[in-house]
Amino acid sequence: MALPRFSLSAELAVGTAVVGAAFATGVFLGRGGSWWLPTSRQEQRRRLLPSEDDPLWQYLLSRSMREHPALRSLRKLTLEQPQGDSMMTCEQAQLLANLARLIKAQKALDIGSFTGYTALSLALALPATGQVVACERDAAPTELGRRFWREAGEEQKIDLRLRPALQTLDELLAGGAAGTFDVAVIDADKENCSTYYERCLKLVRSGGIIAISKVLWNGEVLQVTEGAAECVRDLNERILRDSRVHISLLPLGDGLTLAFKI
Template identity: 45%
Template sequence: MSNQSIGLSDNLYNYLITNSVREPEILTQLRSTTAKHPLANMQISPEQGQLMGLLVQLIGAKKCLEIGVFTGYSTLAVALNLPADGRIIACDVSDEFTAIAAEYWQQAGVNDKIDLHIAPALETLDRLLTDGEADTFDFAFIDADKNNYAAYYDRCLRLVRQGGLILIDNVLWYGRVADPAMNEDKRTQAIKQLNQQIYHDDRVQISLIPIGDGLTIARKK
């Protein structure tokens, strides 16, 4: 939930974008469309989308999960880096937001790679587990309602294969995780608790990086 990396001056951020981000035109167009949306700050930053695409390629991912779609920028960033037979199960509860996403997925020619589920994500994830899909996904991205972050992480850890990646967005939460004044905020507490849970979880290797609004990368051992 940050359309640029926090903690950087405008000049330094512009330098980062100018010298590192190779954003495909279709992603630029989607980002421009989303910028006009009242909830535009829910979109990930272009540098984060590029990192996600690179990670997908590095691990040779073919089977992906996404919890939280919004207007589909992260989904598209991943889909563009999947092979022809790659697939994403994308979970969201909004027909309105994902209608924008579907338009751009179609334009990009990746619509057949994306299986959109409009339903509470926990229902979809639990159904996948019931259907025997544990340990079969290569990559998962969590960027949805913060109060359910721990439950999403639990399901994704069971669904992702050994050596697969789970990415969790907003783990710095605009700096609120380090602000004692936010200790009573439920979403802040949920993120802080998950950060501690993952830190102590010896089933994964981790790196929390200050890109976007903070991104944890967890590799399942």
């Protein structure tokens, strides 16, 4: 039997309150979890950060994070990998997991899973019958994460698709999955980010949430540039003008946009 859902207006009202609190925190403190980043990355993002030893930020994390032991172990292992610091931060993942609980999510989509940290965080927030479709091209990082999915008792909820994400999204749409997902997370290559966003708008139900990470791209969205930064900037402009969603862009991590489908 399907779980009852809030009306759209109720979901949006409560969701906006949750996101508003996160936004206020981010504005006041800058990027969360900066003390886990290598110094070179910290220097690139200095405009968004408190000092590394900022006691108030350390206090906030110590009083707000409830990271499952398997999640914590997976995060630490991921950060040891090449490009490991590109993963979603723990406070971002926890916020998305709490939003998934808030809207009583049953199905989630994780585009760009890497080691599956975000996928596991979402799986832990879903009911026993829930499912996370995880999209990743490279099998190696997911093999690192799989043992932690098992350790957390959530492996059965994670449906890993090892192929280009667009192929998986098109297969889902062709299979009749439009409007059946509650949450979608986009944390993959920026060259295709606008296409991922449009596919997710079809796959996510009304009242569902699309989250896009790294929407500040180390501040390069402010510069006249090409490549990934230009793709990110174009997507930010597209979402700002998109009447199909309500939005919040939070200064958490390297920027996190939440789009609530109307």
